[in-house]
Amino acid sequence: MVTYRLTILPGDGTGPEVIQEAEKLLDVIEAGSPLAFERTVIPCGGQYWLKTGEEWPKGSFEHCRDESDAILLGAIGWPGAELPNGDIAGGQVILGLRSGLDLFANVRPIKLYRGVRHKIHDKFTQVWSPDKVDMVVLRENTEGLYHSLLRRSANRLMNGKEAEDPVMEFDGISGEVAWDPRPISRAGSERLIRLGFDYAQRRDGAPKDGVSRVTCVDKSNVTRGCQLFRRVFNEIAEDFPHIAHEAAFIDAFTMWMIRNPEWFDIVVTTNMFGDIATDLGSVLQGGMGMAASGNIGDEHGLFEPVHGSSPKHAGKGVVNPIATLNSVQLMLEWLGMQCDDADALAAAEIVEQAISDQLLSAEELTYDLGGTASTSQVGDSIVARVRTLLVEHYS
Ligand code: IPM
Ligand code: MN
Secondary structure (H helix, E strand, O other): OEEEEEEEEEEOOOHHHHHHHHHHHHHHHHHHOOEEEEEEEOOOOHHHHHHHOOOOOOOHHHHHHHOOOEEEEEEOOOOOOEOOOOOEOOHHHHHHHHHHOOOOEEEEEEEOOOOOOEEEOOEEEOOOOHHHOEEEEEEEOOOHHHOOOOOOOOOOEEOOEEOOOOOOOOOOOOOOOOOOOOOOOHHHHHHHHHHHHHHHHHOOOOOOOOOOEEEEEEOOOOOHHHHHHHHHHHHHHOOOOOOEEEEEEHHHHHHHHHHOHHHOOEEEEOHHHHHHHHHHHHHHOOOHHHOEEEEEOOOOEEEEEOOOOOHHHOOOOOOOOHHHHHHHHHHHHHHHHHHOOHHHHHHHHHHHHHHHHHHHHOOOOOHHHOOOOOHHHHHHHHHHHHHHHHHHHHO
């Protein structure tokens, strides 16, 4: 029997609601397989900050770093929970863990399951067919615009006082100026891009032609950081002659990704571009309720749905738990690979199968997929499928 130490961070708004379904899923896996999960639940986020004045209890970062095999996060962010410097309260939890645990790759699969319709123009339609959408975006996760330790320009009115800015002059720009540097390093780019080629080797290629293909998405016609990123991409591509590679500018890429998603297999990109492109990409997979992610490094992994805390739906029990259940699936797969654990890999496959069966049956779905079921009805139904599949697997 293998016991994994999991730290669970439910966070804000609908975060705790979807995490509750994740916990049911962990329970059923524990009951039906040799896996066990020793769980520590830590409160955090904007709502916690409003109550306590802290983003999470002292020692939480160290717990995530020193006493966890994997971390599962619900969502961070709450209206009105803003630090004096203007940043979101709770931001340190997610951005601090990404930087502090060196979670350099944000892995975001964009896959359209059979049976899922997309919502466009307020109608459920079937613009893309399921055999056309199956790519993985790897977003650089510790550098670029979102690095948590960046020396940004100071917020001018901290506590009502004019703050002192680190001096920075911009020719031709006058008056009040705010700025954020965007450092991109060779080493940071290299490890992310290399992981992209590794992923391409493990998959079956792009839906269109079965060709394993890595697409570098950047803005190297304008920014220096992207020029370095592109240069490193071209160098690394030479180490993988059997994998096709190409590059696209982010603006054109957003158009191609919607028009011809079947062309793409693996996409590697910088931090902010990956943030934006994956929200857009969620439309291809049926919405944010379907978008799962893994923040991974060499030693640590943090898994979370891409959707936020969704304040307007909080407390109603109506949001789609599948993005979170799929994030658990990514976590099991990652643990299985890291620890060479066949049971964790099998559990990951079973969760994937159960979700796919659930979506195909189209019986119980949440509102975002055109259904009327609640968060916990969908969770219960998927968990029941997992239970049955585990019995089959271990008998
Ligand atoms: C995401 C979120 C975060 C990000 C925010 C909350 C800092 O939008 O995970 O995509 O941009 O990285
Ligand atoms: Mn985002």
